[in-house]
Amino acid sequence: MSAPSTVTRFAPSPTGRLHLGHAFSALTAFEIARETGGRFLLRIEDIDRVRCKPEFEQAIYDDLAWLGLRWEEPVRRQSEHFEIYRKALGRLDKLELVYPCFCSRAEIAAEIAAAGAAPQGPDGPLYPGTCRHLSPAERERRRASGLPFALRLDTAAAADRAGRLRWTEQGRGEIEVDPALHGDVVIARKDIPTSYHLAVTVDDAIQGVTLVTRGEDLLPATHIHRLLQALLGFPVPAYRHHKLLTDAGGKRLAKRDGAESLASLRAQGADPAEIRARLGFSAAAPAVPTLA
Ligand code: GLU
Numbered sequence: 001m002s003a004p005s006t007v008t009r010f011a012p013s014p015t016g017r018l019h020l021g022h023a024f025s026a027l028t029a030f031e032i033a034r035e036t037g038g039r040f041l042l043r044i045e046d047i048d049r050v051r052c053k054p055e056f057e058q059a060i061y062d063d064l065a066w067l068g069l070r071w072e073e074p075v076r077r078q079s080e081h082f083e084i085y086r087k088a089l090g091r092l093d094k095l096e097l098v099y100p101c102f103c104s105r106a107e108i109a110a111e112i113a114a115a116g117a118a119p120q121g122p123d124g125p126l127y128p129g130t131c132r133h134l135s136p137a138e139r140e141r142r143r144a145s146g147l148p149f150a151l152r153l154d155t156a157a158a159a160d161r162a163g164r165l166r167w168t169e170q171g172r173g174e175i176e177v178d179p180a181l182h183g184d185v186v187i188a189r190k191d192i193p194t195s196y197h198l199a200v201t202v203d204d205a206i207q208g209v210t211l212v213t214r215g216e217d218l219l220p221a222t223h224i225h226r227l228l229q230a231l232l233g234f235p236v237p238a239y240r241h242h243k244l245l246t247d248a249g250g251k252r253l254a255k256r257d258g259a260e261s262l263a264s265l266r267a268q269g270a271d272p273a274e275i276r277a278r279l280g281f282s283a284a285a286p287a288v289p290t291l292a
Contacts, residue, residue, distance in 0.1 A: 010043070010071075011203075014053060017063075024279045040071055044077045067272050085193050158227055166226075196221075212238070219241040
C-alpha cells in the first residue's frame, strides 16, 4: 500500500486584499503539496457575513492564479456549510460540553473589571465563566425570552473527557495541548451556528487535510482545534506554523494596516516569478498537471 499523499490547504478570509504574507502562506502549502505529489486545496473562510465581501473573494482567485497557483475545484466556501457546523455543535451539546452564554461584551468587561483581574489568554482576558454557573431553569428562562446567546465550550469538562493530547508541529516536535489556554472559548457565535475554531476544525477533517500550514499567530488556536478533534472523533493532521512576514520596521504585515497588496504590486507591473523568488520559492512557474 502506498503512503497516503499530503493534503495541504490555504484558507483565507475574504475581508481584504491579499498581501505578501498571504502569498508566502499560500505558496508554502502549494509547494509542499507539489513537492510531495500531494493535493493543494483552497478554502474560503467566509462565515462572517458582514466583513466578508464577494469582491475580496474574487480578488483571492485572481491574485493566486496570477502567482501561478492552481487548486482543486470546487472551492469550499464555509458560508455554504452551516448545517454541517450545526451538526458538530449538536454532538458537543449531546456530550454536555457546551453551554449558552448570554453575556454582552460590555457585561464581560464589567465583570472582569469588578473582579480586579482575570487570567490572560492569547487574545486577552479569559471569559470569567459567568453563564457556566446558570441553573438549567435560568438558562431556559433566558432562552425562552428570546435573548441572543453564543455557545461556549466548557473547557474543563472537555479536557476531562479528552485526556492528554498532543500534536506534531513540523520542525518543533510534539506539542502538548493546554486546553485551558483560551478559557471557555466561543464555539458558536450569537449570529451564526459556528465560530472560526469550529468551522476550521470541521473543514480540515471533512476535506482530509493532512498538513495544516499557516502563520505562527495561529499556533495558540491549535490547542483548541486539537481538543475539538478529539471530542468530535476527527483525524489529526500535522501542523507547520510558519514565521510571519514583517515590513522594513519589523512590524508584521496586516490587511488592516494597508500592507501593500498583491493587487497593487500586480498593477505596478510586478513579475510573479520575482515575487515567488523574493519569498524564497522557485521563480519558475510551478508545473502543475492539468486535467485537460
Ligand atoms: N481564515 C484564517 C485567516 O485568514 C486562516 C485560518 C487557518 O489557516 O486556519 O486568518
